[in-house]
Amino acid sequence: MSSSRDDFTIAVRSALLQKGTRHKFSLFFLLSLSVIIFFLDIKEFTFTSYIRSTLNDLIYRVSNVATSPARIFAEVNKDIKNVIFVYRENKDLKKELNNLRAKDFEVEFLKNQNLNLRKTLEAEKNIENENTLAKVLLDKDSPYLKSIIINRGSKSGIIKGMPVVDGNYLIGRIVEVNFLSSRVLLLNDLNSRIPVTFGSEDTQAILSGIGGKQPKLEYLPEQYIPEKNVTVFTSGKDGIFSPGIPIGKTIIEKDDIVVKLFSDPNQLSFVTVQLIQINNEDFK
Amino acid sequence: MRFLFKNFRISVLNSVPLILLYYLSISEIDTQFSNMFEILSFNLQIIIIYYWMLKDENVIGPGHIFLAGIINDVVTGFPIGLSAITYLIVSFVANYVKNVTVNFSLFTDWFTFLLAIFFSNLCFMVFIQNFTDLQFSYSDIFYNSFFTFIFFPFFWTIFNLYKNVMRLKND
Known part of the structure; x- marks a missing residue:
């Protein structure tokens, strides 16, 4: 024994x-x-x-x-697919363009109405954002952390917590800032929590990443009846994100309401960081 | 000149596993296939480290393993040192197994690899849960470990073939 x-x-x-013969x-x-x-x-x-x-x-x-080299290969692959499906895509885009033109007038009317109402209420100030465009350096799809690295850092005025969008759609927030680069935590990461609003009744909830492709809605009102295909926006309740940034559409999966993101986190090449003034004390 | 070229060729051939380890750590190319099959991901770095520490520790030394771990932490966004700890735990188990085992076969290596995965994941979770605010999905860790274990014999066979090629060229 x-x-x-x-x-x-x-x-x-x-x-x-023990050290090997060649090891220090x-x-x-x-x-x-x-x-x-x-x-x-x-x-x-x-x-x-x-x-x-x-x-x-x-x-x-x-x-x-x-x-x-691997990135070039992926780009070529994507280009080939685009060329193959270009005819069908063109047809779909024309149809979508017509729909959007029709909606444009409606948006203009609502925008004016919203501005007038805000003036009447005098409650909210318009948030003017400065943006900075950034290139995605790395998007290593780790099994544990969903994040990307961008080529803008503290030198460009980026600080922790700033929202990051792809086009007009929210994709995540800054969680790590270096001098020349930053890390963006994507919405589908397990550590991501964003206050959101959706539906005609302005329902409030928290969008939580679950590690999979699509985040889910949590802390919904008790009487809430799940609806699919509803657009989810940031609520701005956290005081960090501007309200009204589109995120995705709701899908009902078993007992959960998940959100299909407008922007695919695996297909990001360039993103925009919204340089919003943030009270640093909230992030310490 | 021919002698120098031959030496260079041999040293490149011997460094391929090390280059692969560094490349996997530094690049965004990894063994995560969630686009094709949601739960499929495995950790090739751990397989490389375990196999080569067990079979020929001169190919991948602990210093390189440490450095690859640090690089991997920076790229994936873990606290620096975490991957290095898990990789070194795998090396430690491989070293221990090498010290106490006389006959090596695929099945002994495969079984003992399970211990290496277990201890490295245990350390990973202890450090993450107790000392950081990061949240992890236990099921993701389980699936990753499971597929790493399942794919071990496949890579074991490939590395064994490669090792034979290395031996032939060295002779």
Whole structure:
């Protein structure tokens, strides 16, 4: 019994401390170093944040270059598909354009009406946003975290929490800012929570990522009857996002209401960051 | 000149697993196929580390594993050091198995790989749950580990063939 325990201890010690002929460090040393780095990183000291920021910028650039051949292949594949389906797409787009032209007058009328009502209420100020266009450097689809890296950072005035849109549609928010790059947490990530509003009764809910392709609506009113194909917008209740940014349409799946996003998170090339003034204390 | 070229060719051939490990860590190319099949994802880095630490530790050393882990953390957005810890745990199990095992076969390697996955995931979850605010889906972790385990024999066979090619060229 004692002998087998000794054997186990010797094998473990050897596995941890033994260095190979060509190796400079033992596993024990590297494991201890990793643990120290991990704790320094999560404690977010000023000097570690600075080191991490520099390291991030450097690795994102290298990663962008390393993945460019695969990116070109994906682009070519996409272009071929576009050419094949161009006739059908053209027909569909013409039909959609006619519908949109008809809706345009309706929107203009509603916009004017909304402006007049706001003037009457004097309650809300119009939010004028400054935007910055950013290129997607990386969109590694990790099984655990759904995020993208963009080529704009604190140098371009980006700070944590800013909303990110693809065209007019919300896709996520900034969660990490480096000097030359930032990380955007996508709406379908498990850690994403956005206050939203939808429907004719202005129903309020929280859009939560569930890790899959489509986020779901949570904290709905008790008496709410699920409706499909309703457009979901940001409510702006958090004071961070502008109200009325379109997100997607509702779909009913079993007992849940999920949202089919207008913008596919896997097909992003360029995105826009809305440079909204945010009270930093809310994010600390 | 011919001798130099031969040496260069051999060193490139011996470095392919290491290059693959770094490339998988730094690039956005990964083994996540959620577009085709929602739950299909596996961790090829762990298979590479386990196989080569078990069979020939001179191909992938712990220093490179540590560095690949750090790079992977930056690219995927984990707290820095987390992937390095899980990769080094896998290396530790491989080292331990190598110390206590006399006869190696696909089945012994496959079975012991399960222990490596278990301990690396255990560490991953302990660190994530206790020291960060990040939320993870347990089912995603389970599916990823399950498919990593299932695909091990396939990659084991490929790496074994490659190892034979390396041996032939070295001779």
